[in-house]
Amino acid sequence: MKKVGNQSFLLSNPVKIVSTASIVGPKEKEGPLCEFFDQALEDEFWGEKSWEKAESKFIKETVNMAIAKSKIAQTDIELCFAGDLLNQCISSSFGLREINIPFFGIFGACSTFVEGMILASMAIDGDFATNVVCASSSHFCSAEKQFRFPLELGNQRPPSSQWTVTGSGSAVLSKNGTGPKITILTPGKIVDMGIKDANNMGAAMAGAAADTLLTHFKDTGRKPSDYDAIFSGDLGYIGKDILIDLAASKGYNIRANYNDCGVLIFDKEKQDTHSGGSGCGCIASVFSGYIYQMFQEKKYKKVLLMATGALMNSTSSQQGESIPGIAHAISIEA
Amino acid sequence: MKKVGNQSFLLSNPVKIVSTASIVGPKEKEGPLCEFFDQALEDEFWGEKSWEKAESKFIKETVNMAIAKSKIAQTDIELCFAGDLLNQCISSSFGLREINIPFFGIFGACSTFVEGMILASMAIDGDFATNVVCASSSHFCSAEKQFRFPLELGNQRPPSSQWTVTGSGSAVLSKNGTGPKITILTPGKIVDMGIKDANNMGAAMAGAAADTLLTHFKDTGRKPSDYDAIFSGDLGYIGKDILIDLAASKGYNIRANYNDCGVLIFDKEKQDTHSGGSGCGCIASVFSGYIYQMFQEKKYKKVLLMATGALMNSTSSQQGESIPGIAHAISIEA
Numbered sequence: 001m002k003k004v005g006n007q008s009f010l011l012s013n014p015v016k017i018v019s020t021a022s023i024v025g026p027k028e029k030e031g032p033l034c035e036f037f038d039q040a041l042e043d044e045f046w047g048e049k050s051w052e053k054a055e056s057k058f059i060k061e062t063v064n065m066a067i068a069k070s071k072i073a074q075t076d077i078e079l080c081f082a083g084d085l086l087n088q089c090i091s092s093s094f095g096l097r098e099i100n101i102p103f104f105g106i107f108g109a110c111s112t113f114v115e116g117m118i119l120a121s122m123a124i125d126g127d128f129a130t131n132v133v134c135a136s137s138s139h140f141c142s143a144e145k146q147f148r149f150p151l152e153l154g155n156q157r158p159p160s161s162q163w164t165v166t167g168s169g170s171a172v173l174s175k176n177g178t179g180p181k182i183t184i185l186t187p188g189k190i191v192d193m194g195i196k197d198a199n200n201m202g203a204a205m206a207g208a209a210a211d212t213l214l215t216h217f218k219d220t221g222r223k224p225s226d227y228d229a230i231f232s233g234d235l236g237y238i239g240k241d242i243l244i245d246l247a248a249s250k251g252y253n254i255r256a257n258y259n260d261c262g263v264l265i266f267d268k269e270k271q272d273t274h275s276g277g278s279g280c281g282c283i284a285s286v287f288s289g290y291i292y293q294m295f296q297e298k299k300y301k302k303v304l305l306m307a308t309g310a311l312m313n314s315t316s317s318q319q320g321e322s323i324p325g326i327a328h329a330i331s332i333e334a
Numbered sequence: 335m336k337k338v339g340n341q342s343f344l345l346s347n348p349v350k351i352v353s354t355a356s357i358v359g360p361k362e363k364e365g366p367l368c369e370f371f372d373q374a375l376e377d378e379f380w381g382e383k384s385w386e387k388a389e390s391k392f393i394k395e396t397v398n399m400a401i402a403k404s405k406i407a408q409t410d411i412e413l414c415f416a417g418d419l420l421n422q423c424i425s426s427s428f429g430l431r432e433i434n435i436p437f438f439g440i441f442g443a444c445s446t447f448v449e450g451m452i453l454a455s456m457a458i459d460g461d462f463a464t465n466v467v468c469a470s471s472s473h474f475c476s477a478e479k480q481f482r483f484p485l486e487l488g489n490q491r492p493p494s495s496q497w498t499v500t501g502s503g504s505a506v507l508s509k510n511g512t513g514p515k516i517t518i519l520t521p522g523k524i525v526d527m528g529i530k531d532a533n534n535m536g537a538a539m540a541g542a543a544a545d546t547l548l549t550h551f552k553d554t555g556r557k558p559s560d561y562d563a564i565f566s567g568d569l570g571y572i573g574k575d576i577l578i579d580l581a582a583s584k585g586y587n588i589r590a591n592y593n594d595c596g597v598l599i600f601d602k603e604k605q606d607t608h609s610g611g612s613g614c615g616c617i618a619s620v621f622s623g624y625i626y627q628m629f630q631e632k633k634y635k636k637v638l639l640m641a642t643g644a645l646m647n648s649t650s651s652q653q654g655e656s657i658p659g660i661a662h663a664i665s666i667e668a
Contacts, residue, residue, distance in 0.1 A: 001460065001461055001462065003462075007412070007436050009462055049653075050653050052649055052650065052653065053653065078341070079521070083441060085422075086647065086649075087421040087422070087647040087648075087649065088419075088421070088441065088443065088645065088646065088647040089441045089645070090645065090646060090647050090649070090650050093524060093645030093646075093658050093660075094645075094650065094655065094658065096524060097524040097525075097526045097645075097658040098524075098526075099523075099524070100523055101523060102341050102521040102522060102523055103521070103522070103523055103524050103660060104440065104442070104449060104452075104453065104521065105440060105441040105442045105443075105449070105643075105645065105660075106438065106439065106440050106441065107417060107422065107423045107439040107440065107441040108438070108439045109422065109439075115438060115439070118438075119438065119453060122456060122457055122460055122462050123456055123460070125460055125462075126335065126456055126457070126459055126460020126461070126462070127335055127460070128335065128337075128343055128456050128459075128460070146649075187413070187436040187437070187438065188436060188437070189433075189434055189435060189436055189437055190427060190430060190431040190432075190433070190437050191431075192431045192432075309439075311422065311423070311424065311427030311428075311431075311439065312422065312424060312427075313420070313421040313422040313424050314421075315386055315420075315421065315424070315480075316386065316424050316428065319383075319384050319386065319387065321428065324427050324428065324431040326427075326437060326439075
């Protein structure tokens with residue numbers, strides 16, 4: 001490993017993403033990426049008695065599927081990194097309580113999935129593990145109930161709000177095997193732009209996204225056109241536009257090859273999701289489904305995957321706090 | 335680094351704990367460890383308008399103090415690992431939003447502090463950083479409000495319940511410098527013993543503690559008497575007794591040199607804290623205050639520090655779920 005610039009790490013032995021799995025809910029099934037997910041359910045409860053238990057089942061089954069696809073014995077997976085949006089990350093801890101793998105709970109809000117891949121890459125590059133599994137999940141119903149209003153209230157959502165994805169993504173990372181490789185890690189700093197509107201997460205996170213993106217370019221000497229595609233997740237429509245503008249103001253034109261997982265997962269016109277998707281499960285399922293498949297089909301050779309998180313809760317908003325954001329990025333190459 | 339046994343890691347270049355800092359609240363000030371904390375406050379609000387803002391100030395000031403004591407420039411601290419008990423870990427993300435260091439949010443409930451030290455040690459051993467800061471916090475008032483009942487209700491607490499510590503601990507870890515060394519890491523698995531009583535966390539976590547402790551002994555070939563002291567945090571009185579029994583049933587007698595940070599921090603007779611202290615800030619402040627000082631005074635040469643977490647939330651208890659536990663251990667040597 002070689003440190004490049006202030007906060008990026010070039011892996012001398014790139015980490016292979018040997019398998020991924022994604023399971024999503026009914027709204028995601030109706031969206032434009034449906035064909036790329038391993039499983040898309042009709043029932044948000046998935047036969048469980050609560051949304052929380054359903055979300056735990058999402059992450060459990062997604063991790064089991066990713067491990068099965070990897071053809072690596074579960075007993076040879078040496079570490080697990082997982083987290084989610086539920087208070088005290090109970091989707092992960094309940095969903096993965098039987099996994100029997102040393103477990104690191106992580107929380108970076110919607111940045112959790114890439115945070116996990118960065119820490120897993122560090123563990124593999126540092127020789128602490130050969131095989132590691134990462135996962136994150138979110139669920140529209142458990143998130144609305146926890147962060148906003150009871151669903152039964154039928155509350156109106158402002159146009160800047162995003163729709164929490166019901167879904168989970170998981171990836172098995174390994175020192176060996178084949179698959180797209182993680183080559184560069186750029187973990188991010190907390191950035192607070194002073195945005196206080198909890199219904200405009202995209203704006204709140206865009207500053208952190210710009211900070212990590214521009215740091216990545218500066219650290220590595222790369223430019224936007226070095227990538228086939230740059231994905232953030234999940235800035236939504238509003239945050240995406242802000243990030244494009246912030247990057248442009250620093251001389252980086254990302255308009256041509258940049259998109260956001262929250263923009264991709266739903267059909268804006270038909271699905272009434274306002275500013276797009278969000279939640280730990282959004283970039284996790286879009287990467288594990290769509291983006292990974294694009295690598296398999298050789299349509300992408302070099303992608304920058306940057307997950308963004310809004311590090312707030314409902315109490316902090318009620319107390320008038322602004323919303324700190326964070327963004328973690330990894331370069332993935334065929 | 336050399337992997338020993340199934341899930342322990344022997345660092346070939348031990349990581350130095352170059353400085354620690356601890357700040358606690360008024361009840362901890364009245365407790366038996368008062369003299370060991372860097373700062374003990376009279377006011378639970380610390381001049382802030384809410385308990386959450388106060389908790390953020392605890393972790394912010396503790397991290398600032400640990401960095402100042404380390405004599406390492408803040409700009410030379412390359413990574414930060416932090417987490418806490420508040421929903422979506424807002425104590426850490428708000429308290430550390432101005433720290434300007436690449437940030438990894440972690441959540442392992444009361445195991446968070448040692449989880450952070452394990453990940454920091456991996457990052458340092460793997461050459462991803464020279465200097466890393468770790469921290470965690472908890473606050474009795476914000477925790478009671480969030481997990482149990484409004485404080486104003488004056489609700490009665492059952493004898494098995496633990497008292498969340500108001501406090502924070504922080505440690506600066508480095509490849510260089512002097513200080514006690516982290517030599518072995520034993521990250522733990524999630525273990526669910528089927529305990530459903532959210533007022534008996536010690537019992538719920540004891541199974542995970544036993545799993546990690548016995549794995550550590552088996553992996554390393556060490557025995558309890560190889561350590562000057564073994565500390566868990568925070569099993570409290572009930573969990574401590576269960577762990578002693580579970581270890582004995584497997585042939586390990588830890589009675590002579592084992593104690594729990596939740597037992598140490600309060601005076602059982604005088605302070606009415608029932609089964610002892612708990613919370614992310616308990617082992618963090620007891621290690622950063624008392625245990626680190628014992629190393630400085632050469633009273634300890636070899637300590638096993640094992641943090642335990644109950645990976646539940648109030649919704650999971652309301653839904654009748656049992657409480658999964660986890661425990662992470664590190665060996666620290668002079």
